[in-house]
Amino acid sequence: MSFKKLLTAGVLGATLAAPVFADTTKVGFVYIGPVGDHGWTYTHDLARIALEEEFGDAIETSYVENVAYGADAERVMTQMALSGTDLIFATSFGYGPDMNTVAARFPNVAFEHATGYIQETDNVSLYNARFYEGRAVIGHIAGKMTQTNKVGYIASFPIPEVIMGINSAYLHAKAVNPDVEFNVVWAYSWYDPAQEAAAAEALIEQGADIIMQHTDSTAPLTVAQDAGIFAFGQASDMSAFAPQSHLTGILDVWAPYYIERVQAVIDGTWEAGDVWHGIVDGMVGFAPFSDTIPEDVRAEAEDMIAAIAAGEYHPFTGPINKQDGTPWLADGEVASDGDLLTMDFYVEGITSDIPN
Amino acid sequence: MILGSINPAVLVAALMVAATPILLAAIGELIVEKAGVLNLGVEGMMIIGAVTGFIIAVNSGSPLMGFIGAALGGMALSLLFALLTQALMTNQVASGLALTLFGLGLSALIGQKYVGITPPRTPKLDLGLLSDIPFLGRAVFSHDIVVYLTIALVGAVWWFLKYSRAGMILRAVGENHDAAHGLGYHVKRVRVLAIMFGGACAGLGGAYLSLIRVPQWTEGMTVGAGWIALALVVFASWRPWRAMAGAYLFGGVVVLQLNLQAAGVRIPVEYLSMSPYLITILVLVIISSGKARGSLNAPGSLNRPFHASS
CATH class of the missing domain: 3.40.50.2300 (Response regulator)
Known part of the structure; x- marks a missing residue:
């Protein structure tokens, strides 16, 4: 676990105790690598920052980086769900089983899985790019x-x-x-x-x-x-x-999709989907x-x-x-x-x- | 011939470069372990060296200053380990693991502003006529100075351990710290100095990656090189020249399998690219089991805490 991850975990823990404001939509991100890789994880984090710019105070985002598949991922996602996160993006192929386990326990939380294929509950959505x-x-x-x-x-x-x-x-x-x-x-x-x-x-x-x-x-x-x-x-x-x-x-341009999905959660119209977007969708x-x-x-x-x-x-x-x-x-x-x-x-x- | 269109001179040249960072870290850890201390924080010290060396080289414009900074950075982190294990008597394995995690996180934090910058380049050493020798010129005499200094360092460590008085004291401390203490040697002082040397070498190894091998700073860029260095020390039975042979062997396997792939030779590359890591795991299991120590020529007091009253 990296230093920054510890910090983030601490912040997440602190938010547990804070009163939850109903009008703020909380969005959590689970990353496989460091945000500074200048590759895959970096582009997901760019989209997270774009979300904050788009929605301002209406949303609150958090992320945990370097999360290993398995027990670690399950723990991080459970912690996010418990702390009132409304929408969780897990951005790597191997998170599938962990995400579905957590999703079954938290039917009111929306889950989005990048490049995955496992959809056991109706609150798990899949997305990928062509x-x-x-x-x-x-x-x-x-x-x-x-x-x-x-x-x-x-x-x-x-x-x-x-x-x-x-x-x-x-x-x-x-x-x-x-x-x-x-x-x-x-x-x-x-x-x-x-x-x-x-x-x-x-x-x-x-x-x-x-x-x-x-x-x-x-x-x-x-x-x-x-x-x-x-x-x-x-x-x-x-x-x-x-x-x-x-x-x-x-x-990898994830921002348009993320903005669309967060908007859907805010509007209460979010439904699980399975998309494979290409150049035409801007992904x-x-x-x-x-x-x-x-x-x-x-x-x-x-x-x-x-x-x-x-x-x-x-x-x-x-x-x-x-x-x-x-x-x-x-x-x-x-x-x-x-x-x-x-x-x-x-x-x-x-x-x-x-x-x- | 299986090598196909691969130029052996290029192969040798590439493996010397690939081996240098792990060899630097391994030779430092060898001294640490010879003094009876097991520091599993090599990976953390390497990455701290990579980032501090990079930052100082970028800001000063001098790769030399970068390498000095990297040695100091690695040493500074190793002092934390020394404080924990020598003064506060904490468990060495746990402290070393913590040091790696701490180093990885801290380096990401202080390196954030340096992603995407090109460092000042280290020129290849101009060896004049030597570089014009057929085969050898390309294979052996076409490198930057750090490659040669690393080989010189291996020789120096070998001499130090075998012939110098200080080296014998260090070995005595590592073999039996109670006896060394009884003879009046300062066990902790020797160990702290050894730990510092190990930190400096690991830092240099990290800087070789960020300043010469890659050359860029990116988070987590050592990707396990420190663990391979640790395994190399055991693989080499704590002997400097064998550590160098091991590092070149490892570097050779990595480079050879990539070159075989690039040349389109049909070999099961997945096993070849796996092999260094399999050996690493095997060796790390053996080192922590304790039973095989004697046969492996491990220092007698390795990973045993020392307290003067005991």
Whole structure:
């Protein structure tokens, strides 16, 4: 438990004793990492701050960071519910069982679970972002801009979310550059700056001149900057870490959804839902495009963003074969959400294997 | 050949860099444990070193000042441990764990304003002709000065423990503190000094991450390097050169598996990337079990509190 977490826990404890004002809506956040990671947790905390700006004194927010899955998460959420929190956001995949346990005990508290899939009671809501839409756009830019035709990809864990991202980026790089190759390195971590830096170095040594990451630290960008090659950021605008190398990055934009849900709680209209929002809903955004992206590539990328937002184009549109050559999507066929959320295979053309 | 398109010189160069932070922390902890103290707060001291070194380097514009600051920062935190365990006689394991938690939290607090800043860079040492030697030039003679100073430090610690009088006193204190006390040595003073040295080394290891390896400050950036350093000490049977071999082995496994992946070699990377951590867990279990101590060459008074009246 970190120092700040202790402080927050203390504050939570103190609020237990304070009289509860009925007109203030309390919103609690449970974070898996530190708010200073500049990645995943940081973007959720940006949205929390946006909530405070939007609603002012009408709401009160609190958060606990570095909360481990299991007993720790259950304790934190129970404490929040006991202290009169009306709406609790838990922002990591593994909180599912803990959240449902607590939700069953507190039927009057609304629960929101990011990237989860367990919904046992009618006060648990699920939300997720279609990051593969963003990956398609940066894949296109990478395919256009690579000189060596080698793109380095730092992946975290072999789960559908990450595999989906690799496939989406590869398909769109390949579409504009048939010679492109993807070298994937699995870091087996969401956040390990030294390991991610070493992975980026290994990829550059193998000839990659563009680095993509599905991990949360800014270390790969610094390595790319030193090597004089390009890279994409992750989750938040990381351009300050590598001004010359940073092309753009996929942004996690949670504020619109959080504002909508908090408003629903205030209005008394909150109901459990299950949403998977994309570019059109504003949950997937982009860091400002770098000036180093050529004008035509920028225009194509912006067209693709517009087409995806308008629903005219789906990044997984057939014909697409699986890696072993068996057909997956027929010509014009669009992948179903269920297929995407359980994706455990590479598409045709990627040469490495997914680790078990 | 399994190495495929990997350049071995690059591999060696990368593993030396990857090993340096854990080696620095491990060599410091080795001295602490040789003095009979088990300080599990290495991770906390490393991260404090990472943040203080970063802040001082950014504000002074000098990486050297940063490293000095990191050593002092790690030392300051270790003094807290010394106060708890040597003066107040608290349990070493619990105090060490608390030190890690405290260090992680405190570093996040004082480092908040420094996220997203680039520190002044440490130049690679210009070794002239040596760097032009084929293979060796790229592999061994292309690093920053800290890599070489760390190796020199390992040699110095080896000499200190084996040949110097002060080193023998330190070992005596670690092997049997009652006997050392009976001979008139100041057990607590020796231990406090050892703890301070350990803190300074851990701080330097942390600063190597934040100033050279990554180089940035982000919360929790050591990600377990301190625990690996602790395991290395046991793995090395409390011998300095073996600690260095262990650190290079560990650094080598990490770097090799990443390079094999990048080169597209089909190997079960999940096991390879797991192995250092499995060894760490195994070794930490052995160290805390107590029974295997003798066979492992552990200092006799390791983790035993000393009170002059006893």
